Amino acid sequence: MRWIWIDRIAQLEKAKSCIAVKNVSMAEEHLHDHFAETDDHPAIPVMPASLVIEGMAQTAGILVGHARDFREKVILAKITKAVFHCSVFPGQTIFHVATLERIDDSGASATGKVHVIDHTQSHAAPTSAEKLHVADIELMFSHIDQNMSGLEFPDHNFVFTDQFMDLLRNSGFA
Amino acid sequence: MSLTQDEVFEKVKEVLIDALGVDDDEVTADATLTGDLGAESIDFLDIVFRLEKEFDIKIPQGELFPDNVLQNPDYVQDGKVTDQGMEVLKERMPHANFDDFESDRSIEKVAEIFTVNAVVKFVSMKLG
Numbered sequence: 001m002r003w004i005w006i007d008r009i010a011q012l013e014k015a016k017s018c019i020a021v022k023n024v025s026m027a028e029e030h031l032h033d034h035f036a037e038t039d040d041h042p043a044i045p046v047m048p049a050s051l052v053i054e055g056m057a058q059t060a061g062i063l064v065g066h067a068r069d070f071r072e073k074v075i076l077a078k079i080t081k082a083v084f085h086c087s088v089f090p091g092q093t094i095f096h097v098a099t100l101e102r103i104d105d106s107g108a109s110a111t112g113k114v115h116v117i118d119h120t121q122s123h124a125a126p127t128s129a130e131k132l133h134v135a136d137i138e139l140m141f142s143h144i145d146q147n148m149s150g151l152e153f154p155d156h157n158f159v160f161t162d163q164f165m166d167l168l169r170n171s172g173f174a
Numbered sequence: 175m176s177l178t179q180d181e182v183f184e185k186v187k188e189v190l191i192d193a194l195g196v197d198d199d200e201v202t203a204d205a206t207l208t209g210d211l212g213a214e215s216i217d218f219l220d221i222v223f224r225l226e227k228e229f230d231i232k233i234p235q236g237e238l239f240p241d242n243v244l245q246n247p248d249y250v251q252d253g254k255v256t257d258q259g260m261e262v263l264k265e266r267m268p269h270a271n272f273d274d275f276e277s278d279r280s281i282e283k284v285a286e287i288f289t290v291n292a293v294v295k296f297v298s299m300k301l302g
Contacts, residue, residue: 077216080193102223105235107216109223140220 004163005055006096009062009171015100018063022055022094031090047088049135052114053079056137060098060110062168064141065160067103073159077107078140085133092116095131105146112137177301183294189224190290193217201290208285221293231300238296239288240266244281254279263287269296 006020024031024047031045057076065074088094095115102109114135144153168174177185187201194211207213213221218239226233235241240263243249249259260279264272270292275283 078220080195080220102226104219106219109220140216142216142219 002163004058004167005051006058006167009059009168009173010095012063012066012168012171012173015063015067015103017100018059018066018096018098020055020059020062020096020098022096024088024090024092024094026090028090045090047090047092047094049082049084049087052084052088052094052135053082053137055094056096056098056112056114056135057139058164059096060100060112060139061141061159062164063098063100063110064103064108066173067100067108068143070157070160072143073145073153073157074108075142075144075159076139077142080109080138080140082135082137084135088116088134092118094134105143107140107142107146110139110141112139177298179294179298182297182301183290185228186225186290186294186297189221189228190293193220193224203289203291203294205290206286207288207290207293211290213288225293225297229297229301231297233300236266238269238293244284250281253281255281255284267292269293269299 006022008021009018010021011017011019026045030048030051032043034046034048035041035044037043057079061074061076065072093116095117097113097115099111100108101111112135113133114137115131116134117131144151165174183203187198190196190201190207190211191198194207194213194217196211200211205211207217207221222233222238225231225238243259243262243266244255246259249256249262255263260272260276263270267287270287271289272287275287
């Protein structure tokens with residue numbers, strides 16, 4: 001199963017920022033249930049906010065992992081803040097813009113801004129579609145091999161799997 | 175930058191409100207970070223990062239919240255901090271008040287050392 005909620009890395013500046021792109025498509029089955037037709041209203045496909053956050057967590061996670069050449073196992077430890085200003089719909093393109101705030105041996109903090117290009121509003125001038133500001137997200141990551149309780153984890157990096165490395169490679173960053 | 179103790183407290187309070195999602199009136203000088211404000215291990219790193227940014231200081235790992243002390247068998251025996259462990263804690267945490275902890279020393283009580291006041295004192299010492 002592929003549990004990656006970004007399609008491509010558009011920009012990656014080591015230890016500074018990462019921009020990932022995700023195209024939201026009606027082919028994604030979860031949109032058929034979120035929200036399904038009822039007696040009261042027709043189907044209303046909306047990208048779940050939790051999956052938008054997951055996409056940002058993956059974008060920022062790659063940024064944090066890349067900062068130390070993927071030697072650390074980077075685990076999302078905390079969403080400090082997630083404020084949404086509008087919803088995301090099929091046909092829109094999400095831009096996850098992650099910025100690294102702090103990193104040390106224990107972990108890292110990052111801030112994220114989510115934007116979308118609303119293609120449905122760009123019929124007249126397809127190249128002039130404006131980006132809408134969707135959300136602001138703050139995240140904390142742990143380097144779990146450096147945990148204070150001394151727990152040990154497997155040697156292989158089970159966070160940055162082949163799927164993530166393929167994504168980076170196909171985006172031209174590995 | 176010269177700040178009074180009250181000014182440091184107000185800034186620390188904002189840091190804790192943002193990091194822990196607690197209400198303004200919960201952050202009192204004597205409140206403990208874990209017991210009263212619900213901080214978990216990752217929150218300590220968050221707090222350190224935010225203090226560094228807010229006060230423009232560097233806080234090396236383990237300076238504010240000492241690590242690797244309670245895992246050392248020389249410092250903890252039968253669930254209590256030894257004399258040697260107490261010396262190490264006091265040396266590494268000059269910003270903390272150990273008066274109440276001295277009477278019990280159970281490792282479950284160590285969290286009570288980490289109060290808002292200890293953080294304020296730590297920052298004040300860093301700022302000189």
